[in-house]
Amino acid sequence: MRIGIDVGGTNTDAVLLDGTDVLAAIKTGTTPDVTSGIVAAVEGLHRQHAFDPAAVRAVMIGTTHFINALVEARRLAPTAAVRLSLPAGSSLPPMVDWPRRLVDAVSGRGYLVHGGHEFDGRHIAELDEAELRRAAEDMGRAGIRSVAITSVFSPVNAEFETRAAEIIAAELPGAAISLSHEIGRIGLLERENATIVNAALRELAAGIVDGLAASVAGAGISAPLYLSQNDGTLMDVDFARRYPVATFASGPTNSMRGAAVLSGLDTCAVVDVGGTTSDVGVLDRGFPREATTEVSVAGIRTNFRMPDVLSVGVGGGSLVRGGPADVAVGPESVGYRLTSKALVFGGDTLTATDIAVAAGRADIGDRSLVAHLDRDLVRAALDRIAAETAEAVERMRTSAEPLPVVAVGGGSVLLPDELAGVGPVRRPENHAVANAIGAAIAQVGGEVDRVYAVEPGRRDAVVDEAKQEAVDRAVAAGARPSTVAVVDFDEVPIPYLPGNATRIRVKAVGDLQVGS
The missing domain is CATH 3.30.1660 (Dodecin subunit-like)
Known part of the structure; x- marks a missing residue:
């Protein structure tokens, strides 16, 4: 058996699988500390289907911890960026295009050092080890705890990055060091940015991964723990400690992989309607189509592996405002506070979930609390959601060929059975926990x-x-x-x-x- 868990901004979903058979599935609210929500989810699985913890062979988790930390600019380590490029590559210093608040959040410092390679592995200049040691001394005085090292064309030849890491590690014992050839692709500035982000998250990663492991162990499970990566594959906890940026897009990726398994389709458009956003992506031979250009994360251009996903600010927790003639749904959301803020749960905020219940598409909370809603407003809100979703699917298509649409996620009840101009919408069994299934079968x-x-x-x-x-x-x-x-x-x-x-x-x- 395997357990798959996906931590979203609103809900934490979990499934217990035996092969590809779903033995139990649960959706619980994401807690502020996240890990207690994971413990609650595992306990919920056990209540649904009692299992021997020793029979669980692996636990797979997709988490939003790291992307949230970057977006919110919190819990980031003081970080230095070392670029091995002189005498070339000096016109644009490290972090030149970063938002100022993020540069400040990482106490960002940049250093340019002689070194780097041509595309065929020839040296641009020899590595200047004395320059590196002087830079390391300055980092020590500035309180730097994490270092990102980037060398020109290091994916072709990584010798200078490796040697630079040895020198800096000797000068700054205990500093976490990230190397760009292990993280990004060809493209100097974007690869450097991805490496700096990874370095800034290294300290947080150690604590988060230990916390996730403790939450699984607290449930009596001794099976190995894996985290989902951006491309739909898995990494072990040691890898996650070193490369937290690899988890950034694990949520939508897990949903798409789960949709492939549940629907039996390996090529289709997937609409994952969560509590805060709807993510639209395309499956190609069972895996998410990857972005072919740089991807902006929290305003920073990067080029590590990321799925090609279009996010729309519509989900189960989205705020509904206006009247039938000018209704707006999202992008603001009550997030994980849905069960206390939505009308059907006794709250005072009109959300998309209230609209779904009022329309008879969902049966959660107290239906009588939304019986007063204007029928025209309900229809207009649902039409708005359908129109925005159909537009997003159209934007993701790359040819005129028909593209089946699979809807997953707890909020997919907001979508009609057919999208105008797109076609029928398939909702496979267990669609609400497709993201957790995607994690479990990764x-x-x-x-x-x-x-x-x-x-x-x-x-x-x-x-x-x-x-x-x-x-x-x-x-x-x-x-x-x-x-x-x-x-x-x-x-x-x-x-x-x-x-x-x-x-x-x-x-x-x-x-x-x-x-x-």
């Missing part, structure tokens, strides 16, 4: 994204090498070797670079290997 992945100098006649050998490296990375991350397969391959020649330069990206995934 696989383990490995990815390679690198620029290769492809010599004449060696293309096939280079491609095979990249694919094998991706497979090896998946196995190293915990995938069962016999199940690993390449699920995504992209090859793009770069004509403005010499030497037949080609960017190759390969992704391989396999089933998690856990003890019997």
Whole structure:
């Protein structure tokens, strides 16, 4: 058996699975400290379907802890950014495009040092170790506790980043160090930004992961704990401590993966209607379509793996304002306070959940408390929600080909059975906890994204090498070797670079290997 848990802004969902069979499913309110909500969810599963904790082989959690910390600019460590690029790459210093409040939140300091590589691995300049030591001394005086190291074209050759980490670790014992070649893709500033964000979250990650592990252990479960990544694969707790940015988009990703399992469709549009937002994404061969450009997170441009998701500020907790002629739904939401603020729960705030109950689409709370609502207002609010959702689905389509739509999430009762201009909406069984199911069935992945100098006649050998490296990375991350397969391959020649330069990206995934 496995337990999947997804922590959202409003609800914490949990499922108990035996293979792909759902034995128990529960939706509870997210608590301010999050972990107590997880304990309550596991206890709820046990009440629904008594199970031996020793029979649970793995627990998978998708969490919003880290993205929330960045958005709210809180609990971030004092962080320094070291860029190995001189004499090139000095015109735009680290964090140049960051919102000022986030620079202040991380006490951001930037250092430019000689080093870096060309696209084919040749040195731009030799690494200046004396410069690094002087920079480390300054960091120590400034109270820096976390360091992000970025070198030009380090995904091609990481030797300078690795050596710089050794030097800084010797000068600043105990500092958490993040290396850009392990986090971002080709693209210096975006990769550097992702690395700085990761570094700023390292201290928080240690405490959060320990808290999650304690909440699972507190439920009497000794099975290994895994966290969901942005691309729909899993990472163990040690990996999560080092790379918290890998969890940022785990919520919508889990929902899409769960939708694939529940609907039996591996290519479709997925609308995940939660308590605060509706996330619209596209499944391609069972995995979320990834963003092909940089992704902005809290106003910071990054290029780590993120799903291509369009969020609309409509959910079960969305505020409803105005009358039938000018009704507005969202983007403001009562969030996890839904059960105390919504009318059906005795509150004083009109929410989308009240609209759903008044329309007979949901049966929660006290229906009599919304019996007075204007029927025209109810219809207008539902029409507004349907129109915004249909527009979002249309914006996510990349061709004229029909694209089935699967609705998941507890708030999906807000959607009609058919969206104008889009088509029928499918709501599979257990759709309300699709995100937790997606976490529970997640696989383990490995990815390679690198620029290769492809010599004449060696293309096939280079491609095979990249694919094998991706497979090896998946196995190293915990995938069962016999199940690993390449699920995504992209090859793009770069004509403005010499030497037949080609960017190759390969992704391989396999089933998690856990003890019997």
